[in-house]
Amino acid sequence: MKALHFGAGNIGRGFIGKLLADAGIELVFADVNQVVLDALNARHEYPVHVVGEQAKVEIVTGVSAVNSTSDDIVTLIAEVDIVTTAVGPQILERIAGGVAKGLAKRSDSGNVRPLNIIACENMVRGTSQLKQHVLNALPEQYHAWVEAHVGFVDSAVDRIVPPSEAGTTDPLEVTVETFSEWIVDKTQFKGELPNIPGMELTDNLMAFVERKLFTLNTGHAITAYLGQLAGHATIRDAILDEKVRAVVQGAMQESGAVLIKRYGFEADKHAAYIQKILSRFENPYLKDDVERVGRQPLRKLSAGDRLIKPTLGTLEYQLPHDNLVQGIAAAMHYRSEADPQAQELVALLAEKGPQATLAEISGLDADSEVVTSVVSAYNAMA
Numbered sequence: 001m002k003a004l005h006f007g008a009g010n011i012g013r014g015f016i017g018k019l020l021a022d023a024g025i026e027l028v029f030a031d032v033n034q035v036v037l038d039a040l041n042a043r044h045e046y047p048v049h050v051v052g053e054q055a056k057v058e059i060v061t062g063v064s065a066v067n068s069t070s071d072d073i074v075t076l077i078a079e080v081d082i083v084t085t086a087v088g089p090q091i092l093e094r095i096a097g098g099v100a101k102g103l104a105k106r107s108d109s110g111n112v113r114p115l116n117i118i119a120c121e122n123m124v125r126g127t128s129q130l131k132q133h134v135l136n137a138l139p140e141q142y143h144a145w146v147e148a149h150v151g152f153v154d155s156a157v158d159r160i161v162p163p164s165e166a167g168t169t170d171p172l173e174v175t176v177e178t179f180s181e182w183i184v185d186k187t188q189f190k191g192e193l194p195n196i197p198g199m200e201l202t203d204n205l206m207a208f209v210e211r212k213l214f215t216l217n218t219g220h221a222i223t224a225y226l227g228q229l230a231g232h233a234t235i236r237d238a239i240l241d242e243k244v245r246a247v248v249q250g251a252m253q254e255s256g257a258v259l260i261k262r263y264g265f266e267a268d269k270h271a272a273y274i275q276k277i278l279s280r281f282e283n284p285y286l287k288d289d290v291e292r293v294g295r296q297p298l299r300k301l302s303a304g305d306r307l308i309k310p311t312l313g314t315l316e317y318q319l320p321h322d323n324l325v326q327g328i329a330a331a332m333h334y335r336s337e338a339d340p341q342a343q344e345l346v347a348l349l350a351e352k353g354p355q356a357t358l359a360e361i362s363g364l365d366a367d368s369e370v371v372t373s374v375v376s377a378y379n380a381m382a
């Protein structure tokens with residue numbers, strides 16, 4: 001079996017690429033970072049530091065790499081069995097053109113072996129969105145062939161993988177927590193279901209996607225935003241701050257109440273899931289900066305993402321959302337010199353003020369009670 005994985009970054013090397021390679025699948029990474037590409041092709045292996053009480057270094061072997069903007073992608077897509085991505089939601093549209101050309105070549109060459117494509121991004125049904133971009137870039141004559149031979153499989157991906165420790169000189173080294181969860185929608189595969197240890201199959205993906213994105217990621221983002229406001233540099237320091245922790249836990253519980261209503265999760269199991277997440281944020285072996293976890297605040301404040309979507313759920317079911325409101329207000333205070341979305345947020349706030357800015361980014365009604373509450377909290381935090 002052969003796989004092409006777009007994005008040799010933290011999740012690519014530290015999680016999805018590792019699982020594929022560990023399963024004995026011949027793995028080629030596609031990326032645009034020349035330093036990483038050269039190192040992968042020179043060494044064909046890299047170290048993964050799995051940190052926890054029993055730390056270990058695992059070596060991923062037998063890998064190679066191609067530039068994602070080259071025609072190598074087209075050739076590979078015509079022949080591989082599985083394509084995965086971990087590039088970031090905003091990059092999916094950019095890689096779709098190459099994927100479309102590869103699918104056309106695959107069809108022209110008469111390769112009718114099933115191909116499955118799985119986007120592993122922090123978004124709801126990211127692969128379905130990638131599929132739409134690919135179909136937009138693919139001549140109509142290939143659409144029926146793609147429907148018949150290519151599975152676009154949605155997934156939920158959970159492992160905290162910050163950039164490697166400052167000070168390492170190895171561009172391939174990656175540090176990961178022990179916990180990991182990769183859940184894929186088994187109803188969307190073409191051909192036989194793959195047997196990849198660490199990949200879980202489900203026919204109820206939406207529940208898992210929302211459980212992960214609107215608990216772990218909701219809590220993580222709010223820890224980052226409140227943590228930065230309180231002057232903490234790392235997620236661990238932030239979550240050990242009792243004031244931050246109370247809001248983070250409260251927000252995950254508010255979001256959880258929506259998930260319990262929507263998907264029928266058992267309340268005590270969901271409470272345990274939240275406690276496990278809090279302990280993951282406290283992980284003393286990971287140095288995870290609040291700036292990384294808060295990255296791209298416009299994406300995180302958009303209608304379908306980890307802050308607004310749970311809040312909309314609380315409105316739907318008439319449930320409390322005071323802590324989520326605090327989290328949204330804190331997100332509007334996120335600052336990062338290195339993050340273009342943080343700069344855009346600052347510019348929007350300066351031009352329009354918090355009420356119109358939040359309405360524009362989130363799609364919430366500017367005159368709604370929830371926007372009024374966020375603006376009060378935002379002003380109080382200032």
Ligand SMILES: NC(=O)C1=CN([C@@H]2O[C@H](COP(=O)(O)OP(=O)(O)OC[C@H]3O[C@@H](n4cnc5c(N)ncnc54)[C@H](O)[C@@H]3O)[C@@H](O)[C@H]2O)C=CC1
Nearest residue numbers: 007008009010011031033068086087088089121122160161
């Ligand atoms: N790091 C984490 O803890 C987790 C991240 N995720 C998700 O995984 C995705 C990737 O995140 P990270 O690995 O943290 O980011 P990252 O920034 O470490 O890796 C992204 C990689 O994509 C590459 N890339 C950019 N443009 C590309 C293109 N056109 N073609 C191919 N490669 C391209 C970058 O050079 C980089 O190596 C995101 O959607 C994120 O939300 C999900 C769960 C955990």
Ligand SMILES: O=P(O)(O)OC[C@H]1O[C@](O)(CO)[C@@H](O)[C@@H]1O
Nearest residue numbers: 122157158159160161217220293
């Ligand atoms: O910020 P993004 O791009 O959504 O992805 C990183 C997030 O996903 C996570 O890896 C959780 O799976 C966290 O580390 C972080 O909150």
